[in-house]
Amino acid sequence: MDGTLNTRVTPQSAAATHTADCAVFGFSEGVLKVLLVQRNVEPFAGHWVLPGGAMGEDERLEQTARRVMLELVGVRDLFLQQVATYSEPDRHPVRRVVTTCYYALVKPENHTPVAKGYLSDVAWHPLSEVPPLGFDHGRLLNDAHQRLIQQLRDRPLAFDLLPDRFTLTEAQQLYEGILGEALDRRNFRRKILAYDFLIETRAKRAGVKGGPVLYRLDRAALDREMRK
Amino acid sequence: MDGTLNTRVTPQSAAATHTADCAVFGFSEGVLKVLLVQRNVEPFAGHWVLPGGAMGEDERLEQTARRVMLELVGVRDLFLQQVATYSEPDRHPVRRVVTTCYYALVKPENHTPVAKGYLSDVAWHPLSEVPPLGFDHGRLLNDAHQRLIQQLRDRPLAFDLLPDRFTLTEAQQLYEGILGEALDRRNFRRKILAYDFLIETRAKRAGVKGGPVLYRLDRAALDREMRK
């Protein structure tokens, strides 16, 4: 309640910087990946971490997250969900930093992230081969992934990660990558074909065996489903 | 990621105060209630708001929330869950305040909250009769309630709100109060009696018609269930 109880706001209580960190998930080559950046400044120089940045003066944290994503991977209008806020006094070794973690879903093939500023590298890492992360970002990433799993189980969130035309097998690989478990093909197909936002196209993809049918999204129907 | 991207930490980005606000739910007289405090200072003097306070120098937000609850209602070891963080630049009319909302569950009969400091009153309000709240606390309370509903649907969280001995009808009223819908008595009893943390006592309560059986909790079994 903003200092109404005994702990009135003081210069001390304002000493924390607030940042937004993003666990950005993408799907390519049949594998779920996360976008990481490598720091070239202390603390944690040389370490991989989640991309993030400090909240600006007239910005809310979600805007901070969007700005960081725009600057880093050049993507607008991404799907962004708040996960949690982390405030341990010693989570940043130099100064007090409170961070709010978001997760985001993007199509990697649409964007080529480039390292700028304090970063020596940017890369997609398969979620199964993430290096140890700096700060407490290993925990943030894990929490973000768990939240994504939880939300995917009752909403078809993940179709934003697929290319414009995709096969049901690709969709299934995506679900399996996120959930971390194998799914039965027939049960999966039945379940997602029960949605009305999948449109079968007549086109088939060259170079793929068995000529799988390509689907595309009915965006309006998907949005309707997501709002339920 | 703590200022690694372009938005390096500056004095501006540190200008926000961080607070923890709590939606404290209790259950008495068969009704779900929330603990509100009334401010006697501007801004929002005379308005009811959620209890909260500013994060201290060596404190994480959860500790802030616990401290506020201890000072206000004298309760330790309460069940506390983080809901979300709110950072709109204008959510506080005087200065920049970012807040993280928690919800808490307590037994009202064990604690008599007293108004101190900037507060002219403290009271339990039935959730169905909450006055318009100051700041954006109406939204916070709503979000906290929604999160509580969501979590109650897959974990038996709410038994902390019941007295030591309680009837199944009371438990059902509690669930109905939280979920905001009527439940079938037989289905409800079957469902919660399937848990093994409910212990039937031989005692019956005086003054209640029909001589309902009183139950108590097997705390260890409940904790086990909550960890699942």
Added chain:
DNA sequence: GCAAAAGTGTTACTCATACACCCATGC
């Protein structure tokens, strides 16, 4: 004795799961 609340089983439906064979294509 009557009003009020407690207590008790069964059925139908929906949803998740498990499981195996044939077909089309690329090589």
Added chain:
DNA sequence: GCATGGGTGTATGAGTAACACTTTTGC
């Protein structure tokens, strides 16, 4: 022609939802 992946249906079990009558007690 064979290896690879695409495509399809059914049966079972679990969980959820709907539904009405009898018993006990306080007054």
